[in-house]
Amino acid sequence: MEIGNFRLEQLSEGIFEVSSAGSIRKVMDHHEKETQKETLTRVGLDPVLIDTGSTRVLLDAGLGIGLDRSEPDPDTSNIVTNLDIFGYRPEDIDVVILSHLHYDHAAGLSFTAGTGDVTATLPNARIYVQKREWDSAIQSLATPPDAHGMGYEPDDLYRLMADGRFVLLDDELKEIVPGITVIRTGGHTPGHQVTRIRQNNRTAYFCGDLIPNEVYLNRFAVGKIDTDQVKARKARMLLMQQAWRDKATLLFYHSVYRKAGMIVRDKNRGFVLKKG
Numbered sequence: 001m002e003i004g005n006f007r008l009e010q011l012s013e014g015i016f017e018v019s020s021a022g023s024i025r026k027v028m029d030h031h032e033k034e035t036q037k038e039t040l041t042r043v044g045l046d047p048v049l050i051d052t053g054s055t056r057v058l059l060d061a062g063l064g065i066g067l068d069r070s071e072p073d074p075d076t077s078n079i080v081t082n083l084d085i086f087g088y089r090p091e092d093i094d095v096v097i098l099s100h101l102h103y104d105h106a107a108g109l110s111f112t113a114g115t116g117d118v119t120a121t122l123p124n125a126r127i128y129v130q131k132r133e134w135d136s137a138i139q140s141l142a143t144p145p146d147a148h149g150m151g152y153e154p155d156d157l158y159r160l161m162a163d164g165r166f167v168l169l170d171d172e173l174k175e176i177v178p179g180i181t182v183i184r185t186g187g188h189t190p191g192h193q194v195t196r197i198r199q200n201n202r203t204a205y206f207c208g209d210l211i212p213n214e215v216y217l218n219r220f221a222v223g224k225i226d227t228d229q230v231k232a233r234k235a236r237m238l239l240m241q242q243a244w245r246d247k248a249t250l251l252f253y254h255s256v257y258r259k260a261g262m263i264v265r266d267k268n269r270g271f272v273l274k275k276g
C-alpha cells in the first residue's frame with residue numbers, strides 16, 4: 001500500500017484466539033478445542049511497517065512467538081521473519097511507535113536468548129510510548145492479576161528502558177517523523193495512542209486497540225476490554241469523524257478479515273469501510 005510516497009506493509013503474525021479473560025494464544029487444533037468450553041474470539045495480529053524513503057518506522061511489535069528459536073513456527077510469524085519477507089533486517093528499523101504496552105503489541109520488542117539475557121529484537125530502534133502508559137503498566141504490577149485482565153507483562157521492557165531505548169511522550173499530539181504523528185486517545189488503556197500517517201494529501205490512521213477491527217465502526221460497539229469504556233467510545237467516534245473528513249484509510253491491528261480500508265458513511269450516516 002502507498003500513502004503519498006510512503007510505502008506501508010501490514011505484517012501478519014497469524015490468527016490467534018482471545019479467551020473471555022483476555023489472554024491470547026495460537027489457534028488450537030480441533031481435538032483440544034472440544035475439551036475446553038471457553039468462548040474464544042479469533043483475532044489477527046498485524047503490525048505496520050512504514051518506509052518513508054529515509055526512515056523505517058514500525059507501528060506495534062507483535063507477540064514475538066518464536067523469536068528465541070532457530071526453527072520457525074509453521075503456524076505463526078514474528079517481526080523478524082515478517083521483515084525478512086519484505087527485504088528488511090531488524091537493524092533497519094529506526095523507530096517503533098507503540099499504541100500501548102499490552103503484551104500482544106509490545107512483546108515482540110525483545111526475546112530471551114539461551115543465556116537468559118533479554119535481547120532487543122530491533123537493535124537500532126527508538127521506541128515511542130506515552131509516559132502515562134508506561135506508568136500504568138508499572139502500576140499494574142502492584143495489582144492482583146485478575147484485576148487488570150488483558151495484560152501488561154512489563155518485565156522484559158525494563159531491560160529496554162534501562163538501555164535508554166524508550167522515549168516517553170507527554171504530548172497529546174506529536175510528530176515523531178515528518179508525516180507520522182501520534183495522537184493520544186486513552187480509553188483502551190490510560191496512555192493509548194493512535195498514529196496518523198499523512199503525505200501528499202493522503203492520510204491513514206493506525207487505530208491500535210481503539211478500533212481493532214471493522215466491527216468497532218458500529219457506533220454501539222463497546223470494547224469489553226477497554227479500561228475506560230466511555231472515554232474509549234468517545235475517542236473512537238472522534239477518530240472516525242476525523243478519518244472520514246480526511247478521506248483516510250484505516251489500518252486494523254486485530255482484524256481477521258478486512259485489515260484496511262477507506263472509511264465512508266452509509267445511508268444511515270453510520271461509518272463503514274468502502275466496498276472493494
Ligand SMILES: [Zn+2]
Binds near residue numbers: 102104105209254
Ligand atoms: Zn491488542
